[in-house]
Amino acid sequence: MKRCLSPFMAALALLAAPALAQSKAKAQNVPEIPFDTVPNFLKLPPGLYMGEAMGVATNSKGHLFVFTRSANTRLFEFDQNGKYLREIGEGNYGFEFAHSVRVDPQDNIWVVDEGTNLVIKFNPAGKIVMVLGHRPEAVAGAVATNPPPPRQPAGKYTFGRPTDVGWDPQGDIFVSDGYVNNRVVKYDKNGRFLAQVGSETPGSGPEQLNLPHGLAVDAQGNVYVADRSNNRMQVYDNNLKFKASYDNIGTSWTVCVSPGPHQYLFTSNSNPNGNPPGSWENTGEIYKMELDGTILGKFGHAGKLPGGFQVVHMMDCRNPNEIIVAEIESWRVQKLLLKPPAEKPASAAAR
Amino acid sequence: MRNVWLAILAGAIPALAQAPEISFDSAADFLKLPNNIYLGEVAGVAANSKGEIFVYTRTGHPTITIGTSRPFAHGGSRLFEFNKSGGFVREIGQDSYGFLVAQQVRVDPQDNVWVVDQMSNMVIKFDPNGQVALLLGRKAESERVPAAPLVPQAEAAAGGRGVAGAETPARGGRGGPPGAGAQSDIFNRPTDVAWDSAGDIYVADGLGNARVAKFDKNGKFVKSWGSRGSGPGQFNQVHGIAIDANNNVYVADAGNNRIQVFGGDGTFKTQFTGIGSPAAICITPGARQFLYSSNSNPPDNIDAGGEIYKLDLTGKIAGKFGKAGKLPKEFGTVNAISCRSENELLVGEIGNWRVQKLTLR
Secondary structure (H helix, E strand, O other): OHHHHHHHHHHHHHHHHHHOHHHOOEOOOOOEOOEEEOOOOOEOOOOOOOOEEEEEEEOOOOOEEEEEEOOOEEEEEEOOOOEEEEEEOOOOOOOOOEEEEEEOOOOOEEEEEOOOOEEEEEOOOOOEEEEEOOOOOHHHOOOOOOOOOOOOOOOOOOOOOEEEEEEOOOOOEEEEEOOOOEEEEEEOOOOOEEEEEEEOOOOOOOOOOOOEEEEEEOOOOOEEEEEHHHOEEEEEOOOOOEEEEEOOEOOOOOEEEOOOOOOEEEEEOOOOOOOOOOHHHHOOOEEEEEOOOOEEEEEOOEOOOEOEEOOEEEEEEEEOOEEEEEEOOOOEEEEEEEOOOOOOOOHHHHO | OHHHHHHHHHHHOOOHHHOOEOOEEEEOOOOEOOOOOOOOEEEEEEEOOOOOEEEEEEOOOOEEEEOOOOEEEEOOEEEEEEOOOOEEEEEEOOOOOOOOOEEEEEEOOOOOEEEEEOOOOEEEEEOOOOOEEEEEOOOOOOOOOOOOOOOOHHHHHOOOOOOOOOOOOOOOOOOOOOEOOOOOOOOOOEEEEEEOOOOOEEEEEOOOEOEEEEEOOOOOEEEEEOEEOOOOOEEOOEEEEEEOOOOOEEEEEHHHOEEEEEOOOOOEEEEEOOOOOEEEEEEOOOOOOEEEEEEOOOOOOOOOOOOEEEEEOOOOEEEEEOOEOOOOOOEOOEEEEEEEEOOEEEEEEOOOOEEEEEEEO
């Protein structure tokens, strides 16, 4: 009887796994990194409101770009002190449902919109200079999604709810794609398709992905992918061949790699949307790692007040000791000032 | 001299690769927009007699709002005017009821500005002051959500974007049997408009229907011709229309990879092939007229096609230029060519959200 039941129970456990955050593998006894949050960091003018803060990124001057879902999806720029400067891309054709904003080494601003299936490059002046993907034509109308349409092969130049963008030192472009497709695509700097890893079909093999939700590229051109529904981070080389898998960091929602000679890797085990029972006890923390996967420490936990995290959706780590986080469910961007880690692992690390 | 010989050679051998390359320069950053205005997909671009430029673009938020039990469609396209140096002048038709999915803009000899909207199924004439002067077609009162298929079964089977098995029109206000369209100004995804020397109006109709509809200059229906198919006088995606000084009507029959030439009464005269799938065409003015035709790449592929052909009015290919891509001098799904001057063209791109001003050499 036991023999008959155990596969069934195993299957049941697998099915239940997404709901049980504590079942996701996490490293134990990780040092806690203390931090302060800068109070009222972003100062919006009267009449402007942030919605869900999906993307945040800084440029070389420290200016912040925030991609937010308000009544319309909007892109705001702030100076390094959090003072509001301007809006970019107001009313443009590509803004329907924000997902990510990143700034490349030339200070171009790239946004990823999962409502229009577009990756849009703005130059530093705020002018659109490249578009990747194609927005489905409005004349086609709203498409039925229940039942879902049959899975279509992933096109070279079209996306299915893309999630993030990054660049290697040559300027080649990497796009994580996304909720409908399950792949990372590499383009040259002029937007021509070069390679992909994964496909339209989700999977858990080393060169398969299941909701690639964010990515970052290091100075060697290696690509770190937040493989969210596989509860892991996948590392690929510059040609998108498998290198490594880090699976002791909970659910990798979003990743960033700091610049400079010694690069650090950050990943967020964000608390799930909707704050299901028990989720605050074992999600919400951000891990600081070496590029080889060694965990150096962690900080933060789920919570609604400043200092707590409400579904961290994106991080900027241009300065690895000043992490800027965008949160979905608190409609907020926080600037976190990290302090030297505690001498010994904090007891909370065992949670 | 070498170019001339190549041109003659190309005309004699109607193969795609034989057309000589025309060298050209591009000003891809030609239009200057105010900070808070962005071009989206440029479906239409046209110049008037003074060189002023009109751009009809898919931008902003195509929106469906909740009414009673019927969802209503709004917005999604805008019409901008620029001076001949590319400086922004004004917006025309702000929040127009008929601006949903931009398809084309053309300027007639009297400098009226005509827009064709693929989703509102309307052709709208603005006078030079920007006032609405004439309307053809009517926007559907409401949308179906989820949408019904866009195109009839026959076209779906031929590679159209709709879902096979559809027999009902996608939205209220569309009529006529599948293919030909009603004998009226009920359009189904119209694409373009042109005029003969008498001012009669010809509408390319279109992606849903498969006909050319002719109206007199007052907008009264005269006749239409065409049905779905590949024979002479039949169409598969009527993607553009242009009329020469002798009132011959050139129809871009994109799905059949040809341009068909008709008399003003719809009599088939000839067809031009070897130019890929013509998605945008224009005819230059003047004593010796030329025809430009774009073999536009589909929006989901920049690795093939994209070149523009120059032909004389007998269909001889004089040359070609360009290819698909995202850089300046490359083309991303050209949907409009304005050729008021033989060697200075404006092209509007769906894929690259821009207008390039090309100087041919």
